[in-house]
Structures are given as structure tokens and as C-alpha cells.
Amino acid sequence: MIRVAIHAVGLMAPGLPGWRESVAVLQGMTPYRQEPLPPLKPAMLKPNERRRTTNTIKLALEVSADALDQVPMQDELLSVFASTHGDLDIINQICTALTQDERPVSPTQFHNSVHNAPAGYWSIAAGYQQTSTSLAGSDGTFSAGLLDAATQTVIENKPVLLVAYDLPAPAPLNEVITIDSTFAVSLLISNQVEGKDNLGIIDIETQPDLLESKMQHAQMEAQRLASPAARSLPLLEALAARNKTILNLPYLPDLNLKVGLAQC
Amino acid sequence: MAISPLTISSYTLTNALGRGNNASHVALLEGRSGLRPCDLEDVGLKTWIGRVDGLEAIVLPENLSTYDCRNNRLAYLALQQDDFSESVGRAISQYGVERIGIFIGTSTSGIATTEQAYLHKNPTTGQLRADYEPEKTHNVFSSASFPRAFLGLRGPALAISTACSSSAKVFATAHRYIEAGLCDAAVVGGVDSLCMTTLYGFNSLDLISEAPCRPWDIDRQGINIGEAAGFALLEKADAAPTGPRLLGYGESSDAYHMSTPHPQGAGAVLAMQQALDRAGVTPDDIDYINLHGTATRANDLAEDKAVVQCFGNRVSCSSTKGFIGHTLGAAGITEAIISLLCLNSDLVPPNLQTENPDPELYANVTLTAEQRKLNHALTNSFGFGGNNCSLLFGRPV
Numbered sequence: 234m235i236r237v238a239i240h241a242v243g244l245m246a247p248g249l250p251g252w253r254e255s256v257a258v259l260q261g262m263t264p265y266r267q268e269p270l271p272p273l274k275p276a277m278l279k280p281n282e283r284r285r286t287t288n289t290i291k292l293a294l295e296v297s298a299d300a301l302d303q304v305p306m307q308d309e310l311l312s313v314f315a316s317t318h319g320d321l322d323i324i325n326q327i328c329t330a331l332t333q334d335e336r337p338v339s340p341t342q343f344h345n346s347v348h349n350a351p352a353g354y355w356s357i358a359a360g361y362q363q364t365s366t367s368l369a370g371s372d373g374t375f376s377a378g379l380l381d382a383a384t385q386t387v388i389e390n391k392p393v394l395l396v397a398y399d400l401p402a403p404a405p406l407n408e409v410i411t412i413d414s415t416f417a418v419s420l421l422i423s424n425q426v427e428g429k430d431n432l433g434i435i436d437i438e439t440q441p442d443l444l445e446s447k448m449q450h451a452q453m454e455a456q457r458l459a460s461p462a463a464r465s466l467p468l469l470e471a472l473a474a475r476n477k478t479i480l481n482l483p484y485l486p487d488l489n490l491k492v493g494l495a496q497c
Numbered sequence: 498m499a500i501s502p503l504t505i506s507s508y509t510l511t512n513a514l515g516r517g518n519n520a521s522h523v524a525l526l527e528g529r530s531g532l533r534p535c536d537l538e539d540v541g542l543k544t545w546i547g548r549v550d551g552l553e554a555i556v557l558p559e560n561l562s563t564y565d566c567r568n569n570r571l572a573y574l575a576l577q578q579d580d581f582s583e584s585v586g587r588a589i590s591q592y593g594v595e596r597i598g599i600f601i602g603t604s605t606s607g608i609a610t611t612e613q614a615y616l617h618k619n620p621t622t623g624q625l626r627a628d629y630e631p632e633k634t635h636n637v638f639s640s641a642s643f644p645r646a647f648l649g650l651r652g653p654a655l656a657i658s659t660a661c662s663s664s665a666k667v668f669a670t671a672h673r674y675i676e677a678g679l680c681d682a683a684v685v686g687g688v689d690s691l692c693m694t695t696l697y698g699f700n701s702l703d704l705i706s707e708a709p710c711r712p713w714d715i716d717r718q719g720i721n722i723g724e725a726a727g728f729a730l731l732e733k734a735d736a737a738p739t740g741p742r743l744l745g746y747g748e749s750s751d752a753y754h755m756s757t758p759h760p761q762g763a764g765a766v767l768a769m770q771q772a773l774d775r776a777g778v779t780p781d782d783i784d785y786i787n788l789h790g791t792a793t794r795a796n797d798l799a800e801d802k803a804v805v806q807c808f809g810n811r812v813s814c815s816s817t818k819g820f821i822g823h824t825l826g827a828a829g830i831t832e833a834i835i836s837l838l839c840l841n842s843d844l845v846p847p848n849l850q851t852e853n854p855d856p857e858l859y860a861n862v863t864l865t866a867e868q869r870k871l872n873h874a875l876t877n878s879f880g881f882g883g884n885n886c887s888l889l890f891g892r893p894v
Contacts, residue, residue, distance in 0.1 A: 235677060235679075317637075317638070319637065319658070324611065327694055328611050328614075329615060330697075331612050331615065331616070331697065332615050336693065336697045338697040338698050339701060340698075340702045340756070343697075343698030343701055343702065346694065346698065347604065347659075347882060348604075348658030348659070349658060349880070349881070349882040350755070350881075352750075352882055352884070353755050353881065353882025354755070354882075356750040356751075356882070357752050357754065361752055362749055362750050362751070363748075363750060364669075364748035364749065364750070365748075365882075365884060366657060366659065366666060366670070366748075367657070367658055367882075367884075368655050368656060368657050368658065369636070369637035369638045369656045369658060370655060371636070371638045377654075380653065380679070381655060384670075384677045385673060387677055388672075388676050389673070405618065405623055405624060405625050406611075406625075408625055409625065409629060409631055410631060410632075439653060441651070487651050488653070
């Protein structure tokens, strides 16, 4: 079992435009309305860089800032960027270019196509030179990211920013890749579980074959299933409600992540 | 503080030099390159590539046929060499399927499947073919889920995709998961296969060499893209007392530019120093450095500055990209296993094709193979986004 503290949360999804803006919704105090996200303009990027980046990169940067804005500047921050599909807009553009004469793949498209492009822009914008891992884990990508981030903080003894995100696929990829909603979440975690400066303490372990935790609210449950990153919603709901509970988050086809919110 | 070493109890490598470790080892000894003029179907670029022969004829096991793509065929071919799958079977009986993790690095996974799906879209409707199934082919995690399913593992799993450092970082990840008690042993690896995305992508950046690549040469013109798969089984040293050791790892970010390294190699220095610190050794203990050495002007210059800053010009170095090309997401595991083969046979392989070392580069680059005792080897992997990883290995005990 791994015990870590969650110090800050970032959130970007339709109807959930920021953690502080969303706590009352997740607590069930105000109604959940799936209004589209406003255009993303992450302050981390200069305007000319913003034009060169993609919606995926902007989303990842915006949700990371949503968490980091809530806490003092972190020294030696490690990062884990988790996405099931990466940047499908860029994949679509490159694969389309490859069907044309001369195969006009652009250099910017190509360097934006790597799975760690959002992590690269983030480290450049924020100046973080520490370990950065970009990973994928199918529908369980959020759990894969959370487990990796938790492992990093307990073994390396440094805080870790987890950023998980996926966006709907453009046509024609949307015929076969079903992501119905944009969703991004970030968690700043550490192994400093004794202090008071946290939103909650969680105990994490893997366990085979258990039913996964769901959302009571029908629209929220639909949102949970609409994007791999949204599989985090039961944890976000428990953190918002400061509800000591044990959750089962989907990780691998034969393995779930048991997450116990021990203190909050 | 030094970390607990891990034993690498089994490993295997397949690339343009052939199938299995021995094919690579013999070519390294003989100084024979596996590069060839680009003969990939549909690709009209003038360059050389490191292509694995026979992938077109590989057939996946029937129960895993939905994973069929060039990348998973390459993984399947590699998994059948050097008794690797049998070694994992032995580990399964020792630890149990749920106690063995799998961590695989890839850059583009099976993207060639999506390239083909786009080329064969319905010209009228624009729809993709009905048999196109990206989840088990193109998707990044396919690179981990296919070998996990083939080997029958049920422990933690990840695909790491940090461009050309991907399959070096899996060693660090495996160390942490074992140290944290999430698993007792781990399969690490990397798989990347030739595709148009990387060939035309690197071409758009003017980083493709028309001739066989020449790392550290004054006339170096860029990279040759290769494909490779490699896997290694890592266990705690007390459970597996014999074999080469993973002694240290270092990971860092340049925080400088998406596709150009920090000009002084600042991130590379951090990664190498961390690897030394975690191994509890000094620069003088290192006998061989397998360079990232892609043969682009900027990459070799930055890595040279970093290596010289950490080690001076005493340590023998070589890039083995001249043998197999730059295998991108598989470069980490490829060069890790080459380092193990070198430690195992006391071989410093040559920096193939380099004739006139660049006088502005100062690292001690070896031009012809040398035989002498090696105790510690370091290998570098640096990727787009400024993502760096260095690994430090110790000779078999």
C-alpha cells in the first residue's frame, strides 16, 4: 500500500471549468450543467507559442496551472502526464498529409505529435528540469498515472504533478475512437502525509477484479464514462465532499486500483 | 544515497542486425552495419534505414490476432529469441503472474496501421475501413498490452512514451515499482517500428541523413531511422544473484526547446550525475559510455559538452547508431542491451562510419573495436520535449 497526500486539484471539463469553480457541483450543492469550456488560453504560454500549440497541449497546461495556482511554488517538482490517445488532432493532420503528394508533414506538427509534447511545453514554460514521464494505459490511464505518480513521490521523496487528459477524436478517427467529452484533471501529490496542507490523504493498492466505483448522479456517471481521464470523478467527488471512503478505480482489464481516502 | 541494484536475469534484442542478442553481438565485434538504402514501400525519401527483415511474414498467435500490426509483429518476433519468454515463465512460477509488472517504451507504437487506414479511406464517403481497429494496434498502450497478454502477466503495466528516451525510462519505472512493493520482478522493454510519420517527420526537420549516419564526424548530416524491439527481465539482486546489474538511473528535462537539445547539454548532465549518484560510483568508475549519438549536428554537440563536463575525455565512448540507426522509442532498451552485451564480453564497440572526428567535439570516441575489461557502462537516451534518461549498468556477477 502506498500513502500519499493530495495538496491541490485541477479540473477542466464541460460544466467543471476549474477545481474551485467545481467543488460545489461535485458536492451536489449546485446543479451540474454541461456547458462547453471557454477557449483555452493558458497564461504559461506566450501568445506566439499559443498559436503553435494544439488544444491538447493547451488543455494539459491549463489544468496543470489550475492545481499549481492553489499552492506555493514547488521546488523540484516531478511530473506525470497521462493520456490514452495523445493528440488525435495532430495524428489526423499528419496521417492526412501522408496521403497527399509530397507528403507535406510540417515540422511543428511533427514535434507536437510526440506523446510527451504537453509535458515538454510545460517543462519549458515552467522551467522544471526534473523527471517527467508521459504514459498511456488504455481506459485505465488515470489510474496508471496516479499509481506511477504515487510511486515516484514515495520513492524519490519529491512532490509530483499528475496531469491526465483526453479530447474527443476528430473525424474520421471518431468512427473508431469514442471519447465523448473533453476532460482533464491534475493532482499535486507528495509523500508528506503528516502535515495539514492537504485536501486529503489516500492509500493506494492494486487488486484484481473488482467492480468500479460509479457516480450517483446520472449525468456525472455519463461524464465519467465519456473520457478515460474522467474515470477520476469518484475520487474528485470524495475529495470535494471530504468523504472518507474506499473507491475502486479502473486500471487494467484484470486489475483495479483501490483508493482509500483516509483523512480529509 | 545508492539504490538497491536489480539483476537483469534475461534480455533479448532484435533489430536490423538480426534476431536475438548474438546477431547484434557478432556485428558489433565485426564492425558490420545493418543499415540499408530506404526500401520501405511507399517511401520516396533518399536515406538509409535500419529495417528488420521478415516482419511482413510474421503471424501473431490466433488468440492475439486483433493486435496485428508491424509494431506488435516486431515485439512478437523479439519475445521468441534468447529463451526470453521461457525466462519470464520461470519468473511467473517463482513470483506469480500478479507480482510481475511490465513497462514498455514506444514512440509511435502501431501508427503505421492508421497511416494505411488513411491511405485506403473510402474515396467517396471518407470513411475508414471497417477492419481498422486502433485500440490494439496504433494506441500507445498496445505496445505494453500485447506483450503482457502474450506473456500472461497480470501485474502493474504501463506504456511510457517520451519520444527517444521512452524505453530507457522503463528501467527507472521498474526499479521504483519493485522498490515500492507493487511487484517483485518486472519485464521492461521497448518497441518502435518504421513508419511514414517518423520518416517524413524527421525529414521535415531536415534531420534525415542521405548517407549512413556518422555520429561525431565533422561531416555528420543527421539520423537514419531504424526499428527494434528489446526486452529485459529485472529481479531483486538477492532473489537473482547472478547476472548483470542495473546500478543507477537518472531522468531529467531540458526545459529548453521541443526539438533542439539544450546547447550546453544541461539536462543531459543532470541525468548522468543522477545515475552516478544512485549507483554510488564516481565518474572514474565508468569504463564505457554508449552515447545517444544520433549524428545530428546539434545533438552530438550538446551531448559532447555534457559528457566532457561529467567525465572529461578519459572514458571510451561510442554511438552504435551507425549499426542499427536511431530506433527512437526503442533506442533506450536497444542501447541498454548493447551495453550489457559489451559488459558481458569486455567489448568497446566502434563508432561505425565515423572517419573524421569533429575537432570541436572532445569526448573520447572509439573508432575501432577494443577488447578490455569493463566494470561499469553508462548509456544515454535523449528525446524530443527535452526528455533525458541515463542508465548505469554493472558487469555480471
